[in-house]
Amino acid sequence: xxxxxxxxxxLPVLSAPLAYLLGRKSPKxxxxxxxxxxxxxxxxLLTIAPQILNSADHKYVESYSxxxxxxxxxxFFADGISLPMAIITLVLMFTATxxxxxxxxxxxxxxxxxxxxxxxxxxxxxxxxxxxxxxxxFCWELMLVPSYFIIGEWGYREPYRAAxxxxxxxxxxxxxxxxxxxxIFMLTGNLDIFSAQVALMNAPLDLVMWILLSLTLGxxxxxxxxxxxxxxxxAHSEAPAPMSALLSGVIISAGAYAILRISLGAVLPAIAAxxxxxxFLHSLSILGVISAFFGSFIALVENDVKRIIAxxxxxxxxxxxxxxxxxxxxEAIIGAVLxxxxxxxxxxxxxxxxxxxxxxxxIRDIREMGGLANKMPITAIAASTAALSIxxxxxxxxxxxxxxxxxxxxxxxxxxxxxxxxxxxMLIATVLSxxxxxxxxxxxxxxxxxxxxxxxxxxxMKAAMLILIVIVILLGVWPTFFVELIATAKFTVLGG
Amino acid sequence: MIFLEAFLPIAIFVIFSLxxxxxxxIARIGRHKSAIMLLWFIIVFTVISMFxxxxxxxxxxxxxxxxxxxxxxxxxxxxxxxxxxxIDAVSIYMAIIFTIIxxxxxxxxxxxxxxxxxxxxxxxxxxxxxxxxxxxxxxxGDFLTLFIFWEASAVxxxxxxxxxxxxxxxxxxLKYLVMIIxxxxxxxxxxxxIYGLTGTLNFWAVKQxxxxxKDKHLLILSFIFxxxxxxxxxxxxxxxxxxxxAYTTAPASSSAxxxxxxxxxxxxxxxxxxxxxxxxxxxxxWRLVLAFLSVLSMIVGNLxxxxxxxxxxLISYVCIADVGYNLIAITSVTSLGVMGNxxxxxxxxxxxxxxxxxxxxxxxxxxxxxxxxxxxxxxxPLTSLALLTGAFSFSGFPPFAGFFAKYLxxxxxxxxxxxxxxxIGVLTSIVQAAYFLRLVNYMFAKKSRREDELDEPKKLxxxxxxxxxxxxxxxxxPTIVLKLIEPVVQQIPLIP
Numbered sequence: 006x007x008x009x010x011x012x013x014x015x016l017p018v019l020s021a022p023l024a025y026l027l028g029r030k031s032p033k034x035x036x037x038x039x040x041x042x043x044x045x046x047x048x049x050l051l052t053i054a055p056q057i058l059n060s061a062d063h064k065y066v067e068s069y070s071x072x073x074x075x076x077x078x079x080x081f082f083a084d085g086i087s088l089p090m091a092i093i094t095l096v097l098m099f100t101a102t103x104x105x106x107x108x109x110x111x112x113x114x115x116x117x118x119x120x121x122x123x124x125x126x127x128x129x130x131x132x133x134x135x136x137x138x139x140x141x142x143f144c145w146e147l148m149l150v151p152s153y154f155i156i157g158e159w160g161y162r163e164p165y166r167a168a169x170x171x172x173x174x175x176x177x178x179x180x181x182x183x184x185x186x187x188x189i190f191m192l193t194g195n196l197d198i199f200s201a202q203v204a205l206m207n208a209p210l211d212l213v214m215w216i217l218l219s220l221t222l223g224x225x226x227x228x229x230x231x232x233x234x235x236x237x238x239x240a241h242s243e244a245p246a247p248m249s250a251l252l253s254g255v256i257i258s259a260g261a262y263a264i265l266r267i268s269l270g271a272v273l274p275a276i277a278a279x280x281x282x283x284x285f286l287h288s289l290s291i292l293g294v295i296s297a298f299f300g301s302f303i304a305l306v307e308n309d310v311k312r313i314i315a316x317x318x319x320x321x322x323x324x325x326x327x328x329x330x331x332x333x334x335x336e337a338i339i340g341a342v343l344x345x346x347x348x349x350x351x352x353x354x355x356x357x358x359x360x361x362x363x364x365x366x367x368i369r370d371i372r373e374m375g376g377l378a379n380k381m382p383i384t385a386i387a388a389s390t391a392a393l394s395i396x397x398x399x400x401x402x403x404x405x406x407x408x409x410x411x412x413x414x415x416x417x418x419x420x421x422x423x424x425x426x427x428x429x430x431m432l433i434a435t436v437l438s439x440x441x442x443x444x445x446x447x448x449x450x451x452x453x454x455x456x457x458x459x460x461x462x463x464x465x466m467k468a469a470m471l472i473l474i475v476i477v478i479l480l481g482v483w484p485t486f487f488v489e490l491i492a493t494a495k496f497t498v499l500g501g
Numbered sequence: 502m503i504f505l506e507a508f509l510p511i512a513i514f515v516i517f518s519l520x521x522x523x524x525x526x527i528a529r530i531g532r533h534k535s536a537i538m539l540l541w542f543i544i545v546f547t548v549i550s551m552f553x554x555x556x557x558x559x560x561x562x563x564x565x566x567x568x569x570x571x572x573x574x575x576x577x578x579x580x581x582x583x584x585x586x587x588i589d590a591v592s593i594y595m596a597i598i599f600t601i602i603x604x605x606x607x608x609x610x611x612x613x614x615x616x617x618x619x620x621x622x623x624x625x626x627x628x629x630x631x632x633x634x635x636x637x638x639x640x641x642g643d644f645l646t647l648f649i650f651w652e653a654s655a656v657x658x659x660x661x662x663x664x665x666x667x668x669x670x671x672x673x674x675l676k677y678l679v680m681i682i683x684x685x686x687x688x689x690x691x692x693x694x695i696y697g698l699t700g701t702l703n704f705w706a707v708k709q710x711x712x713x714x715k716d717k718h719l720l721i722l723s724f725i726f727x728x729x730x731x732x733x734x735x736x737x738x739x740x741x742x743x744x745x746x747a748y749t750t751a752p753a754s755s756s757a758x759x760x761x762x763x764x765x766x767x768x769x770x771x772x773x774x775x776x777x778x779x780x781x782x783x784x785x786x787w788r789l790v791l792a793f794l795s796v797l798s799m800i801v802g803n804l805x806x807x808x809x810x811x812x813x814x815l816i817s818y819v820c821i822a823d824v825g826y827n828l829i830a831i832t833s834v835t836s837l838g839v840m841g842n843x844x845x846x847x848x849x850x851x852x853x854x855x856x857x858x859x860x861x862x863x864x865x866x867x868x869x870x871x872x873x874x875x876x877x878x879x880x881x882p883l884t885s886l887a888l889l890t891g892a893f894s895f896s897g898f899p900p901f902a903g904f905f906a907k908y909l910x911x912x913x914x915x916x917x918x919x920x921x922x923x924x925i926g927v928l929t930s931i932v933q934a935a936y937f938l939r940l941v942n943y944m945f946a947k948k949s950r951r952e953d954e955l956d957e958p959k960k961l962x963x964x965x966x967x968x969x970x971x972x973x974x975x976x977x978x979p980t981i982v983l984k985l986i987e988p989v990v991q992q993i994p995l996i997p
Contacts (some may be wrong), residue, residue: 074840074983075909139908143899150898157946165946172938176933180897184927187912188920214922 009053010067010081010134013046013091017127023121028116035119036106043099043126050092053083054490057064060072063493076196077139085494086342089487090262091133093346094255096476097353098126101247102115104357104469107462108246112159119198121151125251127449138186138196138267145263149175152248160243171240174233176225182263185220188212189272200356206276213275217285221268228260230326231296234319246360249311250284253318253356254349261325262343262416269332290330290427294398296323298430301437305444310362310369313445314355317395321348321403327431328410331424335492337413342491344406347394347480351403354473355391358384361462361470371445376454381461385450387470392442394477397435397496402480407435409488508586510552510596511640514633517545518626525622534616535960538625542611545629546604553600557593561988585703587642590989591843595639595769597985598650598847601855602761603632609858609964610754614664624664628758631657635766644692644702648685651770655681655734658763659915661755662747670750677743684733693728694719704774711784728775735767737828738797741821745805748817753861756813760820760857761850768827771844791832792922795804796827799929810870812863815936816856819895823849829926830910833917837992841909843986847901848894848975855968856891859884862961870939875950881957883966884931885944890969892937894976897930902975 020042028035053065069079083091102122109115124147131144149172157168172250190196192212193204205213229237237257276282300320307313325348328341340346361384362377363369378385394401414428461467480487521541528537607628614621634654641647659681663674696702698719699710714720718877729740754856769888775787802822809815827849830842862884868874894903907930914923975982 071978072905072980072983074980074987075912146899146904150893154945157942165942168946169938169942173931173935177933180927180930180934182914183908184911184923187908187923189913190912191916 008067009049010065010083010306011069011079013049014079014081014127014131016042016046017123017130019450021127024123025116025120028119032110032115032119033106033187035116036102039119039123039126040099040102042115042123043095043102046130047092047095047099050083050088050095050305054088055330057083057088057490057493060241061238072118072139075139076194077134078137078197079140080137080197081134082136083134085490085492086262086265087133087340089346089490090255090258091130093349094129094133095126096472097251097254097349098122098129100353100357100469100472101250103465104250104360105245105247107465108360111197114158115179118155118159121155123249125151127153129251129259133262136198138189138198138201141198141267142179142183142186143194144261146176146179149179152252152256155248156240156244159245159248161245162243164243167236167239167243171236171435174236175227178223178233180223181219182223184366185216185223185272186459188216188219192216198267202271202274205272208275210276210279210281211273214281215269217272217276220272221264221285222288224260224263224268225292227257228256228264228322228326229321230292230322231299233332234296234299237319238312238315241318242309242311243357246356246363249360250353250356253315254353257318257322258325258345258349261322261329261341264326265329265332265338265342269329273332286330286332287423289326293323293325293330294427294430294434296320296326297434298323298437301434301441304441307436308369308370308372310359310374311356313371313441314352314359317355317438317441318348318352320396320434321352323434324407324410324431327427328413330427331413331417332416334413336409336416339488339491340406340408340410340413341482342494343409344403346487347402347406347477347484350473350476350480351391351394351401354387354470355395357466357470357473358391361387361466364466365459365462366456371448373455374449375452375456376450377456377459380381380454380456380459383461383467383470387474388450389446390474390477391395392446394481396439396442398439400478400481402477402484404481405484405488510549510556511633511637513552514549514629514636518629518633521626521629522622522638525616525625528616535611538611538616542604542608544683546607550600550604553593553596556588557597558629560588560590560593585642585646586640587704588640590770591773592639594843594985594989595766595846598850599632599636599639599762599766602847602850603628603758605964605968606754606758606761606854606858607632609757609861609961612958612960612964613754613861617807620664623738626660627657627660631661631758632762635762638766639769639812642704644695644704644707647770647774648688648692651734651766652681652685654763654766655685658755660758661759662751664752664755665750667750671748673743673750676807677747680733680743684730687726687730687733691723691730694723694726700721713785717785720785724775724787728771728790731767731771731775732794735764735771735824737794737819737824738801738821741801741824741877742800744821745814745817748820748857749811749814749858750754750994753813753857753864756817756856757854757861760817761854764820764824764853765846768824768831769846771828772831772839786832788832791828792919795825795832795922796925798822798828799926800825803929803932803936807932809936810872812869812871812874812940813857813860815871816853816860819856819933820853822929823853823895825929826907826910826926829914829919829922832922833910833913833919835913835916837909837916838913840983840986840990841906841913843989844909844979844982845906846945847982848906848972851968851972851975852891852894852903854959855887855965856895856963857974858961858968859888859891862958862965863888865957865958871943872947874940874943875947876944877955878945880949880953880955883957883962887962887965887969888944889941890972892940894972896934896937898934900973900976902972902979904976905979 024035056065063171064084066082071079081358128144128147135141153168153172157165189201193201226233297320299318304313304316325341328337394403397404397407417424524541528534631654634650637650655817659678699707733740796885802818806818830838894901897907911923
């Protein structure tokens with residue numbers, strides 16, 4: 006199979022118009038088409054895994070000609086970092102799609118909804134599986150436009166307001182990314198991430214510094230770390246639940262992935278030796294700590310069922326940023342990437358369960374809920390699994406990745422005393438996340454029943470949540486597959 | 502007869518345009534007037550495109566030998582009134598894109614201006630005549646030929662603006678004509694200085710003599726006069742006042758045609774005459790002046806568009822902002838900049854034409870302000886799709902054609918060491934995204950009082966949707982046009 010990744014990229018793009026045409030007759034057919042395509046793509050990606058694990062350079066590359074004049078080519082590649090991210094994206098896309106069948110059934114314009122979802126999945130997967138900066142930027146923006154319309158058209162309260170905020174913030178960020186990409190092209194005459202990394206080594210230091218800052222600023226907006234987080238709570242809580250799951254699960258992870266792959270992987274090595282490189286990493290670490298505390302504290306006092314989860318996403322992006330800031334300690338990076346994967350699944354599950362609650366109860370304030378555990382058992386299990394995973398309790402997914410990250414942190418402390426304080430603070434922050442997770446569960450599912458009538462969700466919503474529950478526990482007990490995959494990538498990140 | 506080859510397309514265009522009036526009169530008598538007009542359109546543009554294509558093929562076949570063909574009435578290029586035509590890669594490229602744009606806008610005006618109106622014959626005829634003049638200006642090889650062709654097209658534009666004959670449009674046209682007359686006075690004065698300095702008006706001869714000029718005071722004076730003149734014609738801030746009035750009061754087909762042909766054509770004149778022939782930076786360093794004007798245009802155009810409520814006026818201000826982006830590319834004086842510029846001519850023309858056409862359809866339905874557009878996304882889906890494409894292409898979103906234009910322009914600026922200019926361009930782009938998103942917000946988010954579907958004129962949608970598809974296609978695969986531009990870029994340094 007010479008063109009697996011091309012198929013992975015092209016299939017969702019082609020399925021978008023098809024989903025639109027099918028969806029006009031019956032939305033269910035469109036949903037099954039998209040979920041089927043997600044499954045096919047997952048299978049295609051899994052066929053690459055052995056090649057990455059066993060080949061000498063742990064990489065899989067395909068290249069096609071596109072715009073030779075400006076060195077933009079359709080270069081698809083997969084390595085130990087991008088493959089898990091792409092797979093988990095598709096898993097979430099799959100569950101979000103089958104969740105949508107029941108969740109969205111009484112909404113109108115579903116043909117457009119599924120077509121936009123297909124485009125979104127093309128953009129999301131594309132970001133992870135390309136090494137050409139131009140194609141990367143295409144996919145980066147392709148994530149944005151469908152999200153805008155999905156949030157705006159099918160969201161809650163004043164959805165277009167939230168969508169507008171989301172769009173302007175992330176587009177402003179994206180423009181800075183574009184500026185950085187243009188500067189990289191100017192300095193190196195190339196748009197390939199890996200060639201750029203080598204060529205940037207000889208570039209003037211002060212320019213590289215500006216490129217690094219401009220790119221990281223753009224990515225950080227997408228990642229929604231404090232102080233660029235303002236768009237996240239609105240967008241994530243007003244979006245329809247499947248979209249929230251994708252937003253919180255993968256879209257902000259794409260920001261973290263881009264920081265790792267481009268800012269740290271390609272640009273930073275050129276100035277790693279200077280003091281600026283060190284200061285840059287330290288400031289990332291500080292931003293991570295601030296985000297973790299800020300997100301956790303607000304999640305602790307927030308009462309809206311979805312805003313709690315949204316703020317917890319900010320906190321967890323703080324963890325990831327903290328992990329990334331210890332670049333290039335391999336444990337920290339493995340931990341951070343694995344945390345992206347685990348957090349994506351857990352947060353996706355969390356948002357789906359919150360969506361189930363909102364769909365069945367039509368209230369959002371957790372103080373008005375209570376004692377729902379025996380009325381909505383599957384939703385309760387889903388929410389508890391997600392909450393405990395987010396809190397970092399063993400057996401559930403996020404524990405492993407946080408653990409690996411902290412191992413990396415202790416290694417880093419051995420070489421650089423700066424990391425002592427952030428590590429201690431981060432350990433404290435995990436306690437906070439346990440606090441808001443427990444508060445969430447006890448308010449909604451335990452205690453006295455405040456709502457008389459509450460029914461369990463329909464079958465497909467249950468199925469979507471069950472799949473994610475299984476994956477969260479599976480990743481918590483046996484993370485070996487992903488850990489091994491990610492571990493192969495440490496050399497590519499270091500530029501070997 | 503090589504001279505005839507350059508002259509023939511223009512002459513035939515003029516003959517066709519004169520024939521259009523009797524053809525319209527005949528069509529008006531019979532029952533199938535739109536069929537006859539359509540047939541006429543097909544005949545005219547098939548013949549023209551055959552001429553242009555044969556010219557292109559012939560030229561590219563001999564390109565290895567000589568960079569450009571110089572065609573004169575007499576063998577002595579230094580004779581004062583030796584009207585000259587020049588064919589080089591730039592003029593061929595411009596002729597091709599002007600033919601394409603003119604064909605689409607002409608088709609639109611055939612449907613927009615009803616053939617039974619008394620003056621419609623003259624309107625169609627003038628549209629062709631102006632195209633002939635603009636193409637003539639592209640092929641001209643000396644200042645006088647250029648001046649005559651250019652002013653002829655400007656006078657014709659006046660009539661197109663005036664077509665509806667309302668007091669406001671008369672007022673706006675008067676403003677335009679006065680500005681144009683002032684501009685031509687400036688240009689003629691500048692030209693007289695050039696002639697006094699060099700004793701010739703032929704581009705290449707002038708350039709050679711100016712390169713060895715010792716005392717540059719008079720040259721600076723002449724440059725100022727000519728730059729001001731052409732700045733007025735291309736509506737560079739602070740000489741832009743005529744444009745919003747003129748384009749708002751003109752019928753939509755005229756605005757589409759003029760913004761695409763005259764506007765883009767005038768940037769071509771700036772690029773060709775002022776920058777590369779009259780005074781390349783080696784002779785006179787004007788870069789800072791143009792950079793300053795570019796900044797002004799971007800800021801003023803975008804800020805006025807931001808507060809504008811009338812949709813047609815909004816698009817007019819975007820045209821002004823577009824001048825600014827074009828000027829960035831002109832300022833950079835790199836091969837990438839030239840490439841971006843030439844690409845921008847085409848894409849900018851297509852995008853403005855598309856936006857004005859879509860706005861024309863909306864205006865016909867009685868919708869003028871942003872508030873009127875509330876909920877139009879559901880009531881006129883295809884028209885709003887077209888306007889959406891225009892908006893996203895303007896604000897530089899992949900995968901729409903405008904993205905590559907902006908990317909090339911900004912990269913060129915960075916390459917030329919004008920990072921600050923690129924940064925201002927980037928920041929104003931965010932403003933641009935903001936007001937276009939405001940427009941999208943009105944179209945899709947706001948609910949209109951009426952929910953019924955409005956009739957979308959099927960005929961008008963043909964050119965509009967053709968443009969929409971072209972813009973998306975060029976956004977995904979710009980190689981088609983970039984391949985045409987490549988020889989131009991290689992040739993620019995060849996010009997003596």
